[in-house]
Amino acid sequence: MKYSYYPGCTLKTKAKDLDAYARVSAKALGFELEEVEDWQCCGGVYPLGKDEIATKLSSVRTLAQARDKGQELVTLCSACYNVVKRVNEDIKNDENVRTKANNYMQLETPYNGETNVLHFLEVLRDRIGFDELKKKVVNPLTGKKIGAYYGCLLLRPGSTLKFDDPENPKIIEDFIRAIGAEPVIYPMRNECCGGYISLKEKEMAANMCVSIEDNAAGFGAEMLITACPLCMYNLNKNSQGKLPVVYFTELLAEALGVKEEVK
Amino acid sequence: MSLNNEFKPKIVAFCCNWCSYAGADLAGSSRLAYPADVKIIRVPCSCRVNPMFILRAFEKGADGVIMCGCHPGDCHYSTGNYYARRRMTLLFSMLDYLGIERARTRVEWVSAAEGVKFSQTMNEFVEDIRKLGKNVRLEDLRCRN
């Protein structure tokens, strides 16, 4: 199975691990991530203004490429997932955005939202299946108590993303179970880490990250996993460092026994 | 005030007595406006609407015909709207064959509680018909006066 793959800017620089582990894991699981050509940064946050068109075009370009190949589009970074998927929904449902975006783009075939956007976790859940994944695990992380940190961008707005229950998600917990570890459910797993605010308001971000970390630790988590480089940064930089934070793909690669393939 | 040369479509709406006519009444008592181009004919049930009535309307110069009934499953006579739905499907495919724009005819299920839906539907339908312009294909010019 081949998917179009949109890594996004951060996965090419500060979050190379997130990307590399995903690629080796995909190979081990028997699917291929084919990077779309000439992709551009999604912008990091979805432009909320109804009149924003230009800021949505890079996503449309990527989406159209996946469509041309007849592939589903996979993202790994939560932010890219949020932006690309919401732009796709706009193109599908908002005639104004669709017309204007296509007028700008002058694609050979106008893009009307045909591509299906998947997060890597959704590929694991809906295409591979967690039961199937479990069978492929050679190095189960037995006994590890792991807290899933979702943050905002994977879940909200739930009506558009339809990723999981935005108030009580379970996809990462199911993932943790599949790789043999024990999920720790804590209520702040879908609270915001502070996001971009930490650039200018370090203290605010620190408050948030400390409570999240405390909350997870209080429920017995020994580590946190995330799918978002920004969450990772904030949780590492702005907390008290009680819990290690790693990308979920790293644990996946480890469980599949392919971690060493990443140099 | 509307301009004299503005296209004012003639639109016939068949409404079943139990749901849609009551829905239209509710739209009225809730003051939910829709264009005056729509004129409603009350029928006991959508299954009373003979496809012939719709053809006659077009022949006489109607620009659009809409039929409204109870939601499937909610027909006052149990099954009437199912018959209506099947008949209209056939009629529409025939009109299609004749080259009549699909948007000139419409079937919509409107319950007695859906005044808002009734008004919205009529607004949309009139808008669609205005875009299509005058019905010239089926009108029997001998009927013009």
Place this chain on the structure above:
Amino acid sequence: MQRIGVFVCHCGSNIAGTVDVKRVVEAIRTEPGVIHAEDYPYMCSEAGQQLIAKAIEEHKLTGIVVCSCSPRMHEATFRKAAANAGINSFMVEIANIREHCSWIHKDVEEGTEKAVILARAAIAKLNLDTPLQPGESRVVKRALVIGGGIAGIQSALDIADAGYEVDIVEKTPSIGGRMSQLDKTFPTLDCSACILTPKMVEAAAHEKINIYTYSEVEKVSGFVGDFKVDIRKKARYVDSTKCTGCGLCQEKCPSKKAPSEFNRGLNTRSAIYTPFAQAIPNVPVIDTENCLKFKTGKCGICQKICAAGAVDYEQQDEIITREYGAIVVATGFDTIKLDKYDEYAYSQSKDVVTSLELERIMNAAGPTKGHLERLSDGKAPKNIVFIQCVGSRCSDGRGKSYCSKICCMYTAKHAMLIRDKYPDTNVTVFYIDVRTPGKNFDEFYRRAVEDYHVNYVKGQVGKVMPQPDGSLLVQGVDLIDNKQIKMNADMVVLATAIEPDPSVRNIATMLTASIDTNNFLTESHAKLRPVESPTAGVFLSGVCQGPKDIPETVAQAGAAAVKAIGLLAKDKLTTNPCTAQADILLCNGCSTCANVCPYGAISYENIQINDHGIREERRVAVVNNALCQGCGACTVACPSGAMDLQGFSNRQILAEVDAICR
């Protein structure tokens, strides 16, 4: 040729405001058949009707067109007026120039033009009207009440007291409904069971009332005065005639893991069970999904120990077919599912409960024997937070757009009872608005604040977070102080929205009673006929029509009963004369019409026909006017055009089409 009079109503300014009434009168004077036309401020008034009568007499009119409000409003009024003046009441046509014209248009020019066209269509139709005579149909002197809660019980008692037979069909093993699950009732704090049980007993003992519990309506046919209903009496596996209600079987049943429906799943019950101690009838049922005998074939303890020999594993469902003149729907409500509201952590913590669950917790017969305890650890809660409007007033697609109406009052009740019984417990209520219209209602709520010091906070809760120590961190807002609040609670109670019981959907379909987008049954007129369904002979009782509390439910149940009694008291009903007729000269006896008739009103006869001098025997369709309801399905199905509908004939509808398109 008809002699037509046209009467244009101003309806005060309702019509005259946007329709130039005088111009309508002038415009239609020249229409074919119109002899007389005039306008009047209120046609429906006594004076207006006299005016019509006078004109009929003076101008020897054969039919009238009234341009006024919807025929659903005053058609009957004008038909009666016409009949009183000596013309056939079906020689009346209404042009709806209010709901369909003046009320939706602002421009007088537009409104007037449309009113004229609607009037022309009515005149064109009237020109083809023929006098019709209504027939008669019988009234079966028995009523069916669907649902055995307080609404159904009250309706049944009132109908039975008037001397008519009533059957109650209740889908659960006992009558009593939601009210039997309540602990206390507002605003008097009576014990719910204490006031409900006597009613249940009275209904059970009433000689005119027959109760089918554990039964469901399966099929409804017929029409007002003469419904035919199939009731499925589900197999109880216990013979009601033998069971003494000793309860030994429930005690000895080894399968005790089934969640108790009555206690909202907060504890368990045995596989053979009566839902609660005061159940009526006091005859248990076997839940086959949990019964070991049914699951594995082994066990059979209940049968062995039953001294009366009442347990019968071979019992089958039974279909009972009965006839009824009137049907009262009293299907009640349930609380909504909370899976879309997980910010309140309902699925994550046992100590987040719905208000109905709290009723069970507070009730002496409930899972905690009436002690206020946390379900997680059995500890007494010291801080309780109530959250209002959970799923009510939500237009975001997650919940219900309406106000559930009862929550403000029951929350005040809960808060007060808790503060009264456990004065050390702090109670906080997060609310959007406190709505207490009703006699002694606001006083009741104020008592909670003033005498019991319940802490009412105006604002909502954003999230409830279970903590490692088992407490619940509630994050809310106080909009008056403009402060975000984070407080620890031991228990959170959600005032969960109510919705019509899901079974009502199916019942409405069977009854062809209309239902709104929230699955509440629609009334015939929101203000003036609030307990009648638009489907004749079907009456609405209790929450199936809209959220209401117990006194309102009882009042409405009584009103529905009175309407049913009014129907049952009649010996005959006049039937709608707008029925189908076959033209025997055109009919070829093909049976197409009979196949589409939902009432089985069409049969075939061989009759002698003289067709242009040729005498022959032909098979032709004959419509039974008592059975035909006038839907018109046959008229369109008929391939030879022999079927037509009186009052809505092909020619009449075509005349209307022509008039509108002219």
Place this chain on the structure above:
Amino acid sequence: MHANNQAEKIKEISGVNPYKCMKCGKCSASCPSYNEMDIKPHQFVSYVINDDVEALVESKSLWKCLSCFACVERCPRNVEPGKLVDAARQLVVRQRGMDYLQADEIPELLDSELPQQLLVSAFRKYKR
């Protein structure tokens, strides 16, 4: 610009109908930045209704909103105040010279681990 036009502009950019608000406060109850804000999320709605856009564009709150969508997710009336905050922010940054983040202050804010994503997000939220 006339105040009224500004309020209309906010409604247009955000696509929010503030009149749907029933003042339940669930947005403010959900907001993780509540304590940092001078004008609270629920107040944004009434400020727009009352055409007091001046106060909004000058408020601290604009720069404290995390765009975490907790208010959008939980609003029972689909009002979604987060979108109003963002629209007010757009009104500011779309004006010349009103960027909240200047390019020359960035080097000072950088650290070696800071992901690109953070910068591009901040740029999009704070700059034209």
